[in-house]
Amino acid sequence: MKTLENQTLLYDEDCPLCSLYTTGFVKSGMLDENGRKSYCQLSQEEQSFVDLKRAPNEIALVDNKTKTVTYGIDSLIKVIGFSFPLIEKIATIKPIHFILTKMYSFVSYNRKMIIPGNAKTENKLQCTPDFNYKYRFIFIGFALTITTIVLFGFSNLIPNVPKTSILREFILAFGQIVFQSLFLLKMDKKTIINYAGNLMTISLMGSLILVPILTLSQFVNLPQFLILGWFGITVFIMFAEHFRRVKVLQLPFYLCFTWVLYRIIALVFILNL
Template structure:
């Protein structure tokens, strides 16, 4: 039952991000393969009688636990990650002792953890230990705010890049006003007409516009590298971004069990964006 180093990390195997970064610990050599255990296989390392003593049920849903099978204290979340990473990067341990940095990384960890089902939607499974994060309004609103700030900055940068092909005054502001239709109109309609799941919907909407903005960044870099000689670059960037956001919106409405009429409304808002682009740039 025990693993060689007597510590095991217990991860949510219904969370793709959790599975990915714990697998990264194994590949990087800071965690033996047998010390990475899914919650659905918890009985491999802990007997039912000891689970309650070794794991805090609430914390385990939001902070990945690193359990000491020899009886030492269980580490959670940032503390567990620092313990593992400092084996390869001793500087991590020293940085974690700086309280402002430690608090910032705890906030960042919680921001991702409480919103991980929004970032990467997965269906709930019938398991003995439910790892789904609890709803936390403050972290949801903070996530939405961070996503919109990033999206706004990326959109402004894309506007500046597009102006290299088709010069206009204040391109960043105009692109931001154009792109804002994609999230502002659905947000307003959801706040007015959506009877339930509106905060979840807004979280998913923030995620997909952030993904759309991320897909614009390679085009910005390529345009600069090619000295703005190939206008097909921003056109392709917009098409790729739009197609991805449309697919994500459809998929996320299915996940939320909401009507695909919301996808239709979002597509209409996207048409408004195209009209705004034509008004400002043509």
């Protein structure tokens, strides 16, 4: 593995995802031992040439010799491409580069919502991405779509439940956002949208946990206790994650109870169709 030397990635230390992949670059040898540094630890000199508005949105790669900076997907292409030149050639083709740029923005602007962490408020510099309505709504729509499709398939595996439809599963998934938002009406719209994003991230996570059973059921006739047991464990994991996120977001804990209440209402609605 070729090492890109004298280059430092400025990562978001409050983002578990950012910490994970930058650590991976160093441990794999793509970057040297000084190849990553927390954005919050920028020196006064570095702050003079790093774009402090752009860096929280697009990870910055600092060339320590020339004091120049690369941002966003280009930083990652530079790091990975140094070890794998073919990947760099492919990634810099205009249509592919455009798609990669959009994918990067999709993840970067939503990273605090995908895997939220406890922010260190004592840091003077905060690596918090701008609140981007476009990418936030795209993420919510994406999670809503995946959740609807998976629940449509999984619901048909559960016995004694009326036959479902894509429309019903969409209404139930979207209805959760509306129902929970009613208990946050006194808060500002960014807080409500941010919570809605976290809510759909949890639903997406739950859907992905259900996928193995859904896939396996296409080839094997699974016992009902396994299907129901897996579903119960999934709901428990989702509740625990919702509880954790409410705490991280410093939102009222009654949202956990209303989260359960909505599911009870939804179950009653389904059984009485």
